[in-house]
Amino acid sequence: MxxxxxxxxxxxxxxxxxxxxxxxxxxxxxxxxxxxxxxxxxxxxxxxxxxxxxxxxxxxxxxxxxxxxxxxxxxxxxxxxxxxxxxxxxxxxxxxxxxxxxxxxxxxxxxxxxxxxxxxxxxxxxxxxxxxxxxxxxxxxxxxxxxxxxxxxxxxxxxxxxxxxxxxxxxxxxxxxxxxxxxxxxxxxxxxxxxxxxxxxxxxxxxxxxxxxxxxxxxxxxxxxxxxxxxxxxIDAEDSLILQQYRGRPQQKRDLDIAVIQYPRISNFTDLDPFFVEEDCQLRFVTRAEELGEPDLIILPGSKNTIEDLQYLKQEGFDQRLLALRETHQSVIVGVCGGYQMLGALIRDPYEVESLCGEIPGLQLLPIETTLEKKKVTTLSQGIVRYKGIKMEVIGYEIHMGQSTAIAPLSSFVEMENRVEGGMNDQHDVMGTYFHGIFHNDSFRHALLNDLRLKKGLAPFSQRVSFNELxxxxxxxxxxxxxxxxxxxxxxxxxxxxxxxxxxxxxx
Incomplete structure (x- = not known):
């Protein structure tokens, strides 16, 4: 042998x-x-x-x-x-x-x-x-x-x-x-x-x-x-210790301000890596509502314990701050996986997967309800995103113990062969998806960032980097x-x- x-x-x-x-x-x-x-x-x-x-x-x-x-x-x-x-x-x-x-x-x-x-x-x-x-x-x-x-x-x-x-x-x-x-x-x-x-x-x-x-x-x-x-x-980092380096990176004033809410159980934060290579993006990690300001893009990343992190957001006053920004349409808000679940109306935990609380109201930013389940979904996924009239193929991976369903009309985020996934409102300023790696898709990330530039009265970038090539x-x-x-x-x-x-x- x-x-x-x-x-x-x-x-x-x-x-x-x-x-x-x-x-x-x-x-x-x-x-x-x-x-x-x-x-x-x-x-x-x-x-x-x-x-x-x-x-x-x-x-x-x-x-x-x-x-x-x-x-x-x-x-x-x-x-x-x-x-x-x-x-x-x-x-x-x-x-x-x-x-x-x-x-x-x-x-x-x-x-x-x-x-x-x-x-x-x-x-x-x-x-x-x-x-x-x-x-x-x-x-x-x-x-x-x-x-x-x-x-x-x-x-x-x-x-x-x-x-x-x-x-x-x-x-x-x-x-x-x-x-x-x-x-x-x-x-x-x-x-x-x-x-x-x-x-x-x-x-x-x-x-x-x-x-x-x-x-x-x-x-x-x-x-x-x-x-x-x-x-x-x-190259993707893994250890949560790297977050200290992310937060410690020198910040330069750039055209687009991106705020990432860093809750205690943040996971799969490598979803955010592509923004570091974009010349017009400043990426900030925030832990308090007063740090949020009025960014162009707010990202709620993945979480290993969605309910506990949602409770943290409410304790720190993020829920009221996000609602205020949503009402004035000042910021685009994107939730990924656990962050997507938090954007909804309600999270149920009937099997006590994460908590003994039974259910907890969400941030009320998307008309969805989530039920946490015993079986974890782990899969590589691909589909089509239609964003502001642009049709783009995207790939990603899903890791979640829960299913989310719309309780009111809601546009899907990703159209897949046998199902639709995620959701976005009519204004496209609140979006959520289970797709980890969504921002690694150059076409979607570029379309999102250029749309943020247009919203600020700035000309779009015609030549952006390919993160996967880098x-x-x-x-x-x-x-x-x-x-x-x-x-x-x-x-x-x-x-x-x-x-x-x-x-x-x-x-x-």
């Missing part, structure tokens, strides 16, 4: 850049002629990805599969954890909801089930690919959790993978974090680490060199690369950048040497 050559990327902390480096390595190995797949045993994320067969996995693994030039499957992320409320998450197994669990129950009850799922998923990948790039989570040195972890060193041992440890130099204390992590590992796991990568470097490498020399002498581990910070890749270029640029700054020849040699010496080793 053929056996894939594997490599695992672990970090000294969350947001060290593991996902991006795995994405780069997937593209690099694919460019070098190897059939390559990503793997993350257990992922915690509110940004998810829909496979071609309608299953839900972590968005990072879907993007990594795209970088490798393959179709994503649930074997690449067999367990997805989606936080729903404090200390509780929805557990998604091979793309389908398993059950909601508290953290302690997950560790005590799900652990043996999870290990078996992970091992079986990896074995299937190993039979079909030449290379598997495995991503860890958080840090492998969480000593309070390591007895039942299913995503770091236990997976490395299970798969026989060597490990490269990654540290984010922007956080400060990069050598302390690397040395401390190594010292906290069990001896056999420390031996599994074949080297380290220092990520997100800015500045003069010659000033860092004495530290690199000291580290190699002190630990005996080679520095396999120092990767400079890279900007504007337009995204593909992002994969190429990332691979070139990482290949340039990693010692790929040494990594290749260490991978082969490690597998040769550890082929028979498999300890859980």
């Amino acid at each position: 053929s056996r894939a050559l594997s490599l695992m990327i672990q970090g000294t902390s969350s947001d060290a850049g593991k996902s991006v480096l795995v994405t780069a390595l997937c593209r690099i190995f694919a460019e070098d002629g190897f059939r390559t797949a990503p793997f993350k045993s257990q992922n915690m994320a509110l940004n998810s990805y829909i496979t071609v067969d309608g299953k839900e996995i972590g968005r990072a693994q879907g993007v990594q599969a795209e970088a490798a030039g393959i179709l994503a499957t649930t074997d690449m992320n067999p367990i997805l954890i989606k936080p729903t409320r404090e200390n509780e998450s929805q557990i998604v197994v091979h793309g389908e909801p398993y059950q909601n669990m508290k953290a302690k129950a997950y560790r005590s009850e799900f652990f043996p089930i999870g290990l078996k799922l992970i091992e079986e998923a990896y074995e299937r990948l190993a039979k079909n690919y030449d290379r598997i790039v495995i991503e860890g989570a958080g840090s492998p040195a969480e000593v309070n959790l390591n007895d039942r972890e299913m995503v770091n060193m236990r997976v490395a041992r299970m798969t026989g993978a060597p490990v490269i440890l990654v540290a984010d130099i922007e956080r400060g204390g990069v050598f302390a974090s690397l040395v401390g992590t190594l010292q906290l590992l069990e001896p056999e796991d420390r031996d599994r680490v074949i080297g380290v990568i220092i990520n997100k470097f800015r500045g003069d490498l010659s000033l860092l060199q004495p530290g690199l020399d000291w580290f190699e002498e002190y630990t005996g581990k080679p520095v396999l690369g120092v990767v400079p910070y890279i900007h504007n890749l337009y 995204r593909e270029k992002g994969f190429e640029q990332l691979a070139q950048h990482v290949r340039k700054h990693l010692k790929m020849g040494q990594i290749e040699q260490l991978m082969k040497s490690f597998q040769c010496h550890n082929r028979s080793t498999k300890v859980l």
Whole structure:
């Protein structure tokens, strides 16, 4: 039986850049002629990805599969954890909801089930690919959790993978974090680490060199690369930590002001990425009604708990502010998935999917009612949008536990082969859809933005960017950048040497 050559990327902390480096390595190995797949045993994320067969996995693994030039499957992320409320998450197994669990129950009850799922998923990948790039989570040195972890060193041992440890130099204390992590590992796991990568470097490498020399002498581990910070890749982010960077981006006064309401359970915020590349758009994330102002476009994004986030909007006064803007037609309001549900008249929860409240009035901006259901809809979708006399083909993906129905005449948002989806009012200034990725459709986004310009008395842009083309270029640029700054020849040699010496080793 053929056996894939594997490599695992672990970090000294969350947001060290593991996902991006795995994405780069997937593209690099694919460019070098190897059939390559990503793997993350257990992922915690509110940004998810829909496979071609309608299953839900972590968005990072879907993007990594795209970088490798393959179709994503649930074997690449067999367990997805989606936080729903404090200390509780929805557990998604091979793309389908398993059950909601508290953290302690997950560790005590799900652990043996999870290990078996992970091992079986990896074995299937190993039979079909030449290379598997495995991503860890958080840090492998969480000593309070390591007895039942299913995503770091236990997976490395299970798969026989060597490990490269990654540290984010922007956080400060990069050598302390690397040395401390190594010292906290069990001896056999420390031996599994074949080297380290220092990520997100800015500045003069010659000033860092004495530290690199000291580290190699002190630990005996080679520095396999120092990767400079890279900007504007337009590759989907996954971790909610990235929202801090979104909010922290420098704002410039531009023609179009777009406000995104950032409620506590915001999900699939990568829907918004295309606006960052539009030259005339300023995108703002707001958490308080007084921050809203009078934007040209207001977006209510997806939510992992629609009822709780709707309650948040009302507590913060967003409901009254949105109604006022709607009455004066000052802003166009678009809701996506959970945001679409919030725009309606009522949300019912008869099965207590999200809440014990039974039902809650919506924002009263669209004549729809939503009933939350036990079964989650997960599907890739396509259809036709008719907007201001323009007919456009659109694609997207749906992830929702609920169905919305019109209670008064309402124009559909998307016309599909066997149904209509979403809705918009006659003025086209309040719209809602279950289509995640709707703004990634260049034709629709361009039509919407140019209509906003006309509304302000501005001339439309005749030449806008294609976000999908920029995204593909992002994969190429990332691979070139990482290949340039990693010692790929040494990594290749260490991978082969490690597998040769550890082929028979498999300890859980």
